[in-house]
Amino acid sequence: MTIQISPSILNADFAHLADEAAAVSPSADWLHVDVMDNHFVPNLTLGLPVVESLLKATDTPLDCHLMIEEPDRWAPAYAEAGAGSVTIHAKAAGAPVRTLREIRRLGARAGLALNPGEAVEPYADLIGEMDMLLLMTVEPGFGGQKFLDMVLPKIRRARELLDSRDASVWLQVDGGVSAETIERAAEAGADVFVAGSAVYGAQDPAGAVESLRSLAAEASGRK
Numbered sequence: 698m699t700i701q702i703s704p705s706i707l708n709a710d711f712a713h714l715a716d717e718a719a720a721v722s723p724s725a726d727w728l729h730v731d732v733m734d735n736h737f738v739p740n741l742t743l744g745l746p747v748v749e750s751l752l753k754a755t756d757t758p759l760d761c762h763l764m765i766e767e768p769d770r771w772a773p774a775y776a777e778a779g780a781g782s783v784t785i786h787a788k789a790a791g792a793p794v795r796t797l798r799e800i801r802r803l804g805a806r807a808g809l810a811l812n813p814g815e816a817v818e819p820y821a822d823l824i825g826e827m828d829m830l831l832l833m834t835v836e837p838g839f840g841g842q843k844f845l846d847m848v849l850p851k852i853r854r855a856r857e858l859l860d861s862r863d864a865s866v867w868l869q870v871d872g873g874v875s876a877e878t879i880e881r882a883a884e885a886g887a888d889v890f891v892a893g894s895a896v897y898g899a900q901d902p903a904g905a906v907e908s909l910r911s912l913a914a915e916a917s918g919r920k
């Protein structure tokens with residue numbers, strides 16, 4: 698599995714999203730879009746109209762992370778609009794299997810997300826329904842939080858579980874990922890890294906993406 702970096706635009710300048718996308722586009726594998734509804738998480742960000750505009754403004758595929766209630770109702774529209782990946786939260790979904798299948802049917806990669814305190818084992822039977830498992834390494838809602846080391850054992854368990862069922866499923870981590878923490882997450886088995894402040898807080902966002910990629914590749918022994 699190759700190392701992939703997905704800069705989070707939560708930490709970008711929302712008044713200049715097209716420019717912010719362009720600032721990482723030579724290096725980033727994805728652009729991570731945090732959709733928050735102020736119900737599932739205590740923050741409100743953006744929704745489908747902004748995603749539709751962003752899709753026209755960049756060639757970098759969008760990795761839409763839905764931190765919303767009723768993802769079963771809303772997720773298909775993001776896939777239909779052209780997002781490359783759509784991730785729903787397991788505990789918010791009433792019918793996760795149906796929704797993951799619908800996301801795939803509409804041509805996007807389907808992701809399932811777990812908060813730091815949620816175990817991975819109850820979702821083992823859903824592995825065949827997903828293209829990516831997202832393990833939050835902070836409580837969802839805000840950028841700039843501290844990486845939670847307590848999630849590392851879960852990353853290791855998830856990696857083993859995924860490899861034993863379907864090694865093609867990506868393992869994403871999101872929250873507090875930086876030059877100081879990415880090696881620990883990569884060693885534990887993550888292969889897709891969301892980074893907000895570590896990229897958009899840097900003088901050279903594209904350079905920061907490349908530095909993170911090198912650190913993760915070195916730590917994991919993968920390219």
Ligand SMILES: O=C(CO)[C@@H](O)[C@H](O)COP(=O)(O)O
Binds near residue numbers: 705894
């Ligand atoms: O989903 C979230 C926060 O809920 C993340 O995507 C953050 O936007 C990541 O920001 P940093 O922790 O990297 O600053």
